[in-house]
Amino acid sequence: MKKLYIETLGCAMNVRDSEHMIAELNQKEPYALTSNLKEADLIIINTCSVREKPVSKLFSEIGVFKKYKKPSAKIGVTGCTASHLGKDIIKRAPSVDFVLGARNVSKLSKIIDVKHAVEVDIDHDDSLYAFGEYRTHPFKAMINISMGCDKSCTYCIVPATRGDEVSIPSELIIREIEKAVATGAKEVMLLGQNVNNYGKYFSSKESKCNFTELLQKVSQIEGLERIRFTSPHPLHMDNEFLEEFAHNPKICKQIHVPLQSGSTSLLKEMKRGYSKEWFLNRCAKIRKLCPEATISTDIIVGFPNESDADFEETMEVLEAVRFEQLFSFKYSPRPHTAAAEYENQISNKIASKRLTRLQARHTEIVDEIMNAQMDAEHQVYFDELKSGGRVSGRADDGKLFFVEGSEDLLGSIQKVKVIKTSRGALNGIIL
Ligand code: SAH
Ligand code: SF4
Ligand code: F3S
Secondary structure (H helix, E strand, C coil): CEEEEEEECCCHHHHHHHHHHHHHHHHHCCEEECCCHHHCCEEEEEECCCCHHHHHHHHHHHHHHHHHCCCCCEEEEEEHHHHHHCCHHHHHCCCCCEEEEHHHHHHHHHHCCCCCEEECCCCCCCCCCCCCCCCCCCCEEEEECEECCCCCCCCCCHHHHHCCCEECCHHHHHHHHHHHHHCCCCEEEEECCCHHHCCCCECCCCCCCCHHHHHHHHHCCCCCCEEEEECCCHHHCCHHHHHHHHHCCCECCEEECCCECCCHHHHHHHCCCCCHHHHHHHHHHHHHHCCCCEEEEEEEECCCCCCHHHHHHHHHHHHHHCCCEEEEEECCCCCCCCHHHCCCCCCHHHHHHHHHHHHHHHHHHHHHHHHCCCCCEEEEEEEEEECCCEEEEEECCCCEEEEECCHHHCCCEEEEEEEEECCCCEEEEEC
16 A cells, blocks of 8 residues: 655644545545655645744755655645745745645645646635545544635735635535544534634525534534534624533533734734724633633734734733633744735844743743642543553543543543643543
8 A cells, every 4th residue: 555644734724634635545545644754655745834934944844855755755745835835836846746735635636646736726615525534533523614714814824825715514514523423523623714704605505504503503413522613713703602602512611712912903903803802801701601611812922013012911911811721923924914014023032022921921820720720520531542551631621631541431521530730731530
């Protein structure tokens, strides 16, 4: 059997695209996955271009792959960097055999044998395409519910790499989840750049269903026990959606509310569509409706024109919401984005200082949150065997747990009591 080495960078959508690529290949000719580059017949780098660093790493990586791969092995560059650099990738690195953009995954088996094929059409519509079944994880499934993004946040390259937003009809989503449940998945992660904008744009006429209705439909699937989703947009967090989140027992009580900045004037320049007050109001509503929920966020520091006062407002939101999880980044100017042209770019020194302060304070908050977990009880879904007779899993609210146990626990949901806490994970015993 031929062997595939696939490296996946970036977000959950890219992880799902990699699964779809494996499914596509398997329909033509089965491939075994390998982590040994030297024995691969096909090497795929599924790239991310959200910040500059991973892009510059790509070309040095292609050089290394070229050096160590079998002479007959092909190299494909896929994903968001493929979308935005297109044929320039082959110009710069002729050892690359094909370039397949983020929205063009279904074309993989057609182009794999075409030397120097480049397929990067961001208008390509796979929303009605039924991919073959493949998932990395036996107990959990990722399911796309929409493609692309209808926003134009001024820092973000994603609309230029994944194109306009289009939702996948709910019937196709339900069918796909039912199949995953029939083969052992008890948990599903619904994926899209703005999941709670679901239902605005369809390619086919008949589908009419918003995100709240989709959640209701999905939760009726028998055998499915847990529903997660990422990423929702704060702008579309209406009361109806938050009530569904809080009261539907199948929806896991973990929600990503990407802040980006705490300053209303900066949020305006980012074109996020909400104010600091709206963001705080939505988070307060989540805490009130659902005190057990955890809230994670994304923050960018050093966006053009970010003053000390703007940054203090971000710190204020951090104190007010006390996010359980934070993904924070220094602003990185990207091609095809409005903010890259803004005057008053912030120096790396200032951005680094702000990032360090933000992360240090957040670490203190996480320590307080995790220490308070001693003796708490959670429902944990066990999904991974670890070394030393341990098994790991996630609580409903996303906290990572370790318990002593064997593979019998895998795929089961158990009540667990915390016996030891640390910053990243909790140790527990099954009750
Ligand atoms: N659709 C999602 C975001 C996807 S990109 C949303 O709106 O929440 C993931 C995160 O990368 C963003 O939330 C943002 O915090 C960060 N990001 C995007 N562009 C960036 C840039 N140019 N520089 C630094 N961080 C960026
Ligand atoms: Fe990027 Fe904004 Fe779209 Fe998220 S909502 S993918 S940050 S443009
Ligand atoms: Fe990266 Fe594309 Fe996702 S730029 S974050 S892989 S949508």
